[in-house]
Amino acid sequence: MSSEHAPDLGVTQARQGRRGRHALMVLAASTVLVVLALFGAWAFYSGDLARGHGNKEAPPEVARSFDQTPAPVRQSDQSRGVGREDAPGRSG
Numbered sequence: 001m002s003s004e005h006a007p008d009l010g011v012t013q014a015r016q017g018r019r020g021r022h023a024l025m026v027l028a029a030s031t032v033l034v035v036l037a038l039f040g041a042w043a044f045y046s047g048d049l050a051r052g053h054g055n056k057e058a059p060p061e062v063a064r065s066f067d068q069t070p071a072p073v074r075q076s077d078q079s080r081g082v083g084r085e086d087a088p089g090r091s092g
Contacts, residue, residue, distance in 0.1 A: 017023070
C-alpha cells in the first residue's frame with residue numbers, strides 16, 4: 001500500500017476513538033449490569049437491613065440525654081479581646 005492512498009489525518013484525529021452505535025451499546029450494557037448488581041446486592045441484604053438490630057448495649061436513658069438542651073457556652077477572655085491592644089471596640 002502506498003502513502004498516496006492513506007488519508008491525511010492529523011495526530012489528534014488519528015488518536016480519537018470511534019463513536020457510534022457500538023460504543024453506545026457497550027455503555028448501555030455496562031450501565032444495565034451495574035444497576036442489576038446493585039439491585040441484587042440490595043435484595044440479598046434487604047432482610048438484614050429491615051431487621052434493625054439496634055444497640056443492645058446502650059440503655060434508653062442514654063438516648064434521652066441527646067434530647068436535652070445544651071448548657072450555654074462561656075465566652076473566654078481571649079475571644080472577647082480582653083488584654084489585647086488591637087481588640088475591637090477598644091479606643092487607645
